[in-house]
Amino acid sequence: MALLPALHRAGRVLRPCLLACIAAAPASAFDLTSKHPEHGFSIGLPAAFEARPVPPGSEGLLLVHAPKDAPKDRRAPVTHQVFTVEDAATAEDVQRWVLRTFQPSELARERSVRKRYGRTPARFTGAYLDGAGETRALFVHGWIEDTRALIFVGECEPRIERRETRVFARVASSFRFFSHAEIDEERARWTRRYRRTRLPHVEERIEVACALVDGWSVRDTEHSIVLYHGPGSAPVLEQIADELVAVRRRFTSDFPPDRPAESLSVVRVCRDRGEYLTFGGNPGTVGHFNPNTRELVLYDAREVREGRLPAGHPTLCTLYHEACHQFVHHTASAVRPHAWYDEGTAEFYAGAVVDRGRVIRIEGLPERERFLRTRLASGSLPALETLLRMSQQEYYASPDVNYSMGYALVRFLRTSRAARAEEAWGGLLERYFAELRARWRLEAEGAAFSGMTGSRLRAAAGRARERALEAALEGVDVAELEEALRAWIRAGGR
Secondary structure (H helix, E strand, C coil): CCCCCCCCCCCCCCCCCCCCECCCCCHHHCCEEEEECCCCEEEEECCCEEEECCCCCCCCEEEEEEECCCCCCCCCCEEEEEEEEECCCCHHHHHHHHHHHHCCCEEEEECCCCCECCEEEEEEEEEEECCCCCEEEEEEEEEEECCEEEEEEEEECHHHHHHHHHHHHHHHHCCEEECCCCCCHHHHHHHHHHHCCCCCCHHHHHHHHHCCCCCEEEEECCCEEEEEECCCCCHHHHHHHHHHHHHHHHHHHHCCCCCCCCCCEEEEEECCHHHHHHCCCCCCCCEEEECCCCEEEEECCCCCCCCCCCCCCHHHHHHHHHHHHHHHHHHCCCCCCCHHHHHHHHHHHCCEEEECCEEEEECCCHHHHHHHHHHHHCCCCCCHHHHHCCCHHHHHHCHHHHHHHHHHHHHHHHHCHHHHHCHHHHCHHHHHHHHHHHHHHHHHHHHHHHCCCHHHHHHHHHHHHHHHHHHHCCCCCHHHHHHHHHHHHHCCCC
16 A cells, blocks of 8 residues: 555653543453553554554554564554544545555455444454565554544454454444543653753654654764664664764765765664565665655664674675665755766665774675676676666666676775776766766756745755756766776676
């Protein structure tokens, strides 16, 4: 389904007041009550369930719960979700929301419980195809008050539908609604913690920390907040935070910002692949940077999760790669570079070696270089001129080839003797980034003055990229550069 950014808690401390709960499910129905005064309700859950972070991109999604023992290598077989939906005054409005959000292949209205809490119930069952093309059974129960609905959605694999539907119905009937909100003790706790520090982005850190679900820990650095599913004392949490500091120092040296970064870097480390997929991760990746939410998300890909991550582990390499995307996004004022520069640069830094708090060297990626030599021998590499002008869609259409070529071009320009000997080549990457950043700011200001529309911004970004490429290639014979790059590939990156 289409997903939009998650809702966060209100940015104020609520007045102390008494709870006035109108009705409740029997206390024996569940072993776990999940209270959410910031949203005005509590919900009963099976004891085997736990809260999961809300995936980015789901409009109105407030909560996600899944079994604690869900598989680590795929999406959880069953999930409970709670949405808030505006402009939903009738059961037909809830039905339209379900059709729009899940695009179900089957949907039928079911008999629901009586009206309670001053809210009208509406219940539906059906099925839909998830993002991986797998069928999921669907249970929807809305509680409608005036023109707003709070909607519980249970979904599961078809093989367990009969069992889980009974649980879904119990959960839907377990809601307790508060007539007043409790004081937000969690927000007060985080506020006290951060007010005692000298860290920047205090308000943003409080918002991020308050949105955490149970079982997650926080580690702060000057420019980042690291969210980790596990104890705060875990060595891997300390390691990831320390290595983020080290690679950021290297990025700052290689791409000197012309103004202080105005955004906090959020890094979320999921417990395993299953949780990463539930959070919206691509099955073919260990991590990703989402420019819309500005969040870097990855998971601990070790089979044995003890101690620290070993050097060169896929989780660390992915961290370095995606942290580069995040840094460039912040320092280039959010315009995305050409794909060859964006992915090639990030893949170059995936080879970082960190020791005692600093990047001591950037190693090559032997697998990519071997792959390129094989493709070069068969004559199946794209022309450099074509690579430089590829759109993101074209670049990602053949990721093995184009990622490898982008990486090779950046590594060649940054490390080879041939590039150092040619002044125009040696400064190509710096000219590109400097011009991209400067031109985008001019273009973005122009778009703001003329109306900040999506089409204007896309056109402005396109002009900034083209001007950056022109500046980068000034004085460069592309055919000569391509010949030298291919010779470097043949020689094993030397």
